[in-house]
Amino acid sequence: MLQGKKLVCFDLDGTLIDSVGVWNQVDADLIQQLTGQTIQLGLIQRERDIQLQLFKNTPDPYLMYCNYLKDTYKIEQHTADQIKQQRYAISQHFLEHIILLKPHAALFVQQLIQQGIQVAITTTTSLQNIYRYQKNINIYPMLHFENSFDLILTRESVKNIKPHPEVYLQAIEHFAVQPEECLIFEDSLIGVEAANAAGIEVVAVYDAYSEHEIEQIKNKADYFIHDFSSVLN
Known part of the structure; x- marks a missing residue:
């Protein structure tokens, strides 16, 4: 899954954090x-x-x-x-x-950093919400966004939100990597479709609030995991 990858992009709500x-x-x-x-x-x-x-x-x-x-x-x-x-x-x-990180999310991000893989947040949420998450008493001690991620793209960063691939195309352009050198983690159907449209491999992360579209998500994603323990070394 991570072989040959130089960049890993994470959606935020429903993927890294349990917020939907x-x-x-x-x-x-x-x-x-x-x-x-x-x-x-x-x-x-x-x-x-x-x-x-x-x-x-x-x-x-x-x-x-x-x-x-x-x-x-x-x-x-x-x-x-x-x-x-x-x-x-x-x-x-x-x-x-109230909001919590998804189980093992912080550990997986730190694992990627230790392996020298660049990491980015690519989300449809607003920059204002990012600032609020940074104050979260459950998140900040485990994962500080600004210190951990090499790039944070929010709704304000793009003209077209998901399922348009703009946010992912912008990310790979920023890091000067090819689509095949990138891996995306998403929880929703529109997020998976955005990754598909960008031509980038995508791992679907289970979220209870995407249960109604789970079969479509599984069909369109390259991989499916229930939580980040599946991808820890």
């Missing part, structure tokens, strides 16, 4: 606060995934998602921008105190 379910809870809490409605977590995840895909080519997909929430749940007293601000306010506690 937290975002479902954030959105459910947001809707509860603004409307009094109780929303099923699986439903809000599907809605978010669909809307972010629809608005992926807009300047701010998450603002458009919040506008969708405003229209769908009839939140008349707030603008989409106000809803977005409240969403991030709710998320702060979760991002800085």
Whole structure:
């Protein structure tokens, strides 16, 4: 799997960190606060995934998602921008105190560094969230992003988000490596599809919140692991 690889790229949410379910809870809490409605977590995840895909080519997909929430749940007293601000306010506690690294993720990253392989974060999450993860009491002591990773690419780094391959093409260009010298770790179908489109081998990492598309993920990924213990020396 790692033979001949000079660069390993990691998605963040759902791959290195166990956060997808937290975002479902954030959105459910947001809707509860603004409307009094109780929303099923699986439903809000599907809605978010669909809307972010629809608005992926807009300047701010998450603002458009919040506008969708405003229209769908009839939140008349707030603008989409106000809803977005409240969403991030709710998320702060979760991002800085609740979220955990995926099992063995930090050990695997350190193993790659010791082997002289360059490592990068290639994520659709925002730079603002990266800063919040860096304050996380469960993450910072085990894996400091800025000290560990040679490159961090976020949503702000690209014009086209996944499943477009731009973030991965940008990474291999930055390190001046060929696609066959790179390996990607992803948890979602759109992430695996982005790796496929870039012509780069991809390892799918199991995440409970991608269970609904697990067979498609397995079919499109080059490798599939349940957690990073599978790739530790």
